[in-house]
Amino acid sequence: MKVFSxxxxxxxSWxxxxxxxxxxxxxxxxKSTHVIAVDTVSRSVDPATGILRTERLITCKQPAPDWLKSIFGGLEESQVFETSYVDPANKTVTMVSANLTLSNLISVQETVIYKPLNEHQTQFTQDAKITALCGGWQRIKNNIEDTLVKRFRENAAKGKEGFEAVLEMSRRVFAEEREREKMDVVRAQATHIRMAAA
Known part of the structure; x- marks a missing residue:
């Protein structure tokens, strides 16, 4: 087993x-063009805790190294099952995921947690446990696990950059929406004043 953290x-902000x-x-x-589909399977809120639980199926497409294709075939699409928990009271988002594709040969268990560092910063922690379950030589298992750890490292670097772009755009869109709502209120008040004065 290899671990990527x-x-x-x-x-x-959180x-x-x-x-x-x-x-x-x-x-x-x-930056996350390898993710080609995200399908929500279920979503529910625990009335006692307020925790939002969501299950999603994530489909990815990435080319594998040739030597790995020779072992597992030319499969380039893979599916991951993710369960997330958004806890607004404790301000945490926890996402737990596992691979569905080739799960009889490889186990990839990933946990991601977002929690606030302060009012303006959020910490992201990611831990992935990668285990080659296929029989055979330990050297082959090690190579498979090392290749997947390398892929996680590459995707993590791109993922941070891509999520930063999403965060920046979200902040801009929300700011524009707040400004639009303010202008709507000002226009409504001006209309009301004009009608009252008439």
Whole structure:
């Protein structure tokens, strides 16, 4: 088993990050083009805790190294099942995911947590446990696990850059919407004053 761990800090509030997280793979993010579909399977809120639980199926498409294709075939699409928990009371987003594709040969268990560092910053922690389950030589298992850890590292670097773009765009869109709402209120008040004066 190999472990990939990553910690990042986003200069955005937890509220901004937890909201933008749902748009992480939208067109604003041109760094996560390997994610080709995100389908929500279920969503519910626990009435006792207020925790939002969401299950999603994420489909990715990435080319594998030739030597890995020779072992597992030419499969380039893979599916991941993600369960997320948004806890507004404790200000945490926890996402737990596992691979569905080739799960009899490889186990990839990932946990991601977003929590506030302060009012203006949010910490992202990512831990992935990668285990090659296929029989055979330990050297082959190690190579498979090392290749997947390398892929996680590459995707993590691109993922941070892409999510930063989503966060920036979200902040801009929300600011524009707030400004538009203010202008609507001002226009309504001006109309009311004109009508009252007439």
């Amino acid at each position: 990553n910690t990042e800090t986003f200069d955005y 509220e901004e990050v937890s909201t933008a997280n749902w748009r992480k793979y939208c067109p604003w993010n041109n």
